[in-house]
Every structure is written in C-alpha cells, then in structure tokens.
Amino acid sequence: MLKLSLFGVPQASYLDRPLEGFPSQQHGLLLCYLFLNRRRPHQRERLAAIFWSEYPTPVARKYLRNSIWKARQVLRSAGVPADEYLSANNGNVSFRCSGRYWLDIEIFETRLSLYQDIAGQQLTPEQAAQLEEAVDLYVGDLLEGIYEDWCLYDRERLMLLYLNALDKLMAFHEANGTYEHGLACGERTLAQDNTREKAHRQMMRLYWLSGNQSAALAQYKRCAQILRETLNVSPMEATTRLYQQIVHGQFHPSKWPGHCTVAPPFTLPVDGVVQTMTEDVLQRVHYLQATIEEAKSELRHIEHLISEGMLNSPSSTVNV
Numbered sequence: 001m002l003k004l005s006l007f008g009v010p011q012a013s014y015l016d017r018p019l020e021g022f023p024s025q026q027h028g029l030l031l032c033y034l035f036l037n038r039r040r041p042h043q044r045e046r047l048a049a050i051f052w053s054e055y056p057t058p059v060a061r062k063y064l065r066n067s068i069w070k071a072r073q074v075l076r077s078a079g080v081p082a083d084e085y086l087s088a089n090n091g092n093v094s095f096r097c098s099g100r101y102w103l104d105i106e107i108f109e110t111r112l113s114l115y116q117d118i119a120g121q122q123l124t125p126e127q128a129a130q131l132e133e134a135v136d137l138y139v140g141d142l143l144e145g146i147y148e149d150w151c152l153y154d155r156e157r158l159m160l161l162y163l164n165a166l167d168k169l170m171a172f173h174e175a176n177g178t179y180e181h182g183l184a185c186g187e188r189t190l191a192q193d194n195t196r197e198k199a200h201r202q203m204m205r206l207y208w209l210s211g212n213q214s215a216a217l218a219q220y221k222r223c224a225q226i227l228r229e230t231l232n233v234s235p236m237e238a239t240t241r242l243y244q245q246i247v248h249g250q251f252h253p254s255k256w257p258g259h260c261t262v263a264p265p266f267t268l269p270v271d272g273v274v275q276t277m278t279e280d281v282l283q284r285v286h287y288l289q290a291t292i293e294e295a296k297s298e299l300r301h302i303e304h305l306i307s308e309g310m311l312n313s314p315s316s317t318v319n320v
Contacts, residue, residue: 001014001102002085002102004101004102004103006103006104006142007104008139008141009145010028013078015079019031019075019080027068027070029051033150034086034093035095036142036150036151038094038103038106041087043092044061044090044093050150052064068086084098107137108134109158109161111130112131114127114130115168119168120170120175121172121175128173131168134165135169138162141155141158142154163193166189166199167199169182170185170203174205177209179206179207179210186199186206197227200222201238201239203216204239205242217243220243220246223239
C-alpha cells in the first residue's frame with residue numbers, strides 16, 4: 001500500500017520503501033500537490049503556471065512533462081505500479097484515488113467531519129476516543145518546511161480544524177471529570193497557538209474543577225502575559241471575570257459525576273453571552289490587525305533584502 005503522510009515533514013513510502021526525492025525535489029512537490037488536491041483532475045497548463053510561472057508557457061510545460069516522467073520513475077523504482085496512482089494524459093494530470101493508499105490528512109478530515117455537529121459535552125467516550133486518534137495524526141502543520149502559495153490555505157484550514165477538535169475534546173473531558181486529559185489537550189492547543197484565549201479559559205476551569213485553584217489563577221496570569229507580549233492586548237472581559245470569580249470564591253461549579261454528559265457549570269446570563277460573543281469577535285479583529293501589521297513589516301523586510309541583492313527569488317531554491 002502507498003503510505004502518505006503530509007502532516008509535519010512530508011513522507012511517502014510503498015511497502016516501507018521511501019520515495020526518492022520526496023518532497024525536496026520538484027517531482028516530489030508535484031506529487032504533494034496532487035495528493036493534497038486528489039479529488040479532481042488538473043489541467044496541464046494550470047499546473048505548469050503554478051509551479052513554473054516565471055517561465056514562458058512552452059518552457060513551463062516542458063518542466064511539467066519532465067517532473068511527471070521523474071515522478072513515474074520514482075514510483076516504479078519503489079515498486080509502485082505507477083499507473084494505478086498517477087494519471088497523466090495530454091490534457092490533465094491527477095492522483096488516482098482508486099488505488100490502495102493511506103493518507104493521514106484524509107483520515108483526519110473524515111473523522112472530524114463525523115463529529116462536527118456534536119458538541120464536546122455530548123460526545124460518547126467511544127466518539128471522543130476516535131476524535132483523539134484523529135488529532136494524534138496532526139504531528140505538525142501541513143507540509144512542514146514547504147512554503148509554496150498553493151499549500152498555505154489548506155495549512156491554515158487544517159490547523160483550525162485541529163484546534164477546534166482539541167476545544168471539543170477539552171469540553172468532553174470537562175463534562176466527564178477527566179480533567180488531566182482535558183488539560184493535556186489545552187497544552188497541545190497552546191503549543192500550536194498560545195494566544196487562543198478560549199483555551200486559557202477552559203484550562204482555568206479544568207484546574208479549578210480538579211481542585212487546583214493556584215494553577216487556575218496562574219493560568220490567567222500566563223494568558224495575560226502572552227497576550228501582552230505577543231499582541232499588546234489585555235485578556236477579554238470573560239477571562240478576567242472568570243479569574244475574579246475564582247479569586248473571590250464566587251465560581252461554584254456543580255458536582256459533576258464521572259462519565260456523564262451535562263451542561264458546563266460556568267454559565268452566563270443571555271446578555272452576558274451576547275457580550276462575550278461580541279468580545280470574542282472584537283479580539284479576533286485585534287488579532288487580525290496585529291497579524292496584518294506583522295505581515296506588512298515582514299514584506300517590507302523582504303523587499304529590502306531583494307533590493308539589496310541579499311535574497312534570491314524562491315524559484316532559485318527549487319530543484320527542477
């Protein structure tokens with residue numbers, strides 16, 4: 001079976017034999033693109049434009065032909081029946097999904113889609129276990145180390161799916177009294193995005209529920225420091241309100257029996273919910289503004305390096 005791992009550093013093997021030049025060489029990048037966009041055929045002209053846009057069309061198509069040929073050779077040298085997985089005619093190129101293969105991102109997305117409409121508190125233990133198996137596939141961002149434009153959208157999309165799945169698992173563990181597991185999910189979330197304030201709040205509740213008030217308060221201070229140093233903003237009112245409730249002993253969650261599915265103990269009146277939702281939106285706007293400014297600064301730095309001749313164009317670093 002062809003085994004493909006696109007989370008973290010990409011890997012491809014057939015019967016435990018790795019594919020040569022995957023994904024560092026151009027044919028390997030082409031295969032990555034086809035694996036990622038496996039559900040449709042791709043016009044040769046479009047592929048040529050995506051990978052060799054800096055060249056005239058005839059030259060770009062020649063490079064594409066060479067990469068397809070090289071990809072076939074690499075597949076065959078690993079013992080892969082190339083025609084079972086790679087389709088290439090005069091008009092289109094595609095990855096054949098009819099062949100037997102294992103692809104981590106496909107398993108990840110399929111499993112998460114099964115539970116997308118189920119709240120974390122409503123998951124059964126079996127469903128939560130399957131969801132945890134799916135998030136364990138996320139060993140790193142999509143195609144780590146590859147910075148081509150064609151993979152950036154899917155990288156962000158899959159990362160958000162991963163973070164949302166961890167949020168759901170934290171809610172499950174909070175509802176079922178398995179607080180340590182919920183805290184572990186929180187740490188995984190913060191390892192990916194330590195400015196995710198919702199995760200900090202969930203961890204504050206989990207620490208409190210586990211009887212560790214000092215850790216709950218320390219989590220708030222950790223959150224405040226990260227937001228201040230990273231985004232120059234303060235915690236949202238909902239986070240500060242939870243902190244004050246814990247400090248003054250006003251946060252009294254009801255007793256939660258193990259392995260039950262009930263509503264979270266921390267509730268707000270309707271107007272408080274609206275206010276919290278508004279604050280969430282406003283903070284995301286602040287985050288977006290900070291991200292845009294950081295991106296602008298990086299672009300100006302890159303432009304300066306290029307103007308000074310200190311940075312080559314991206315195409316010069318890719319093996320063709």
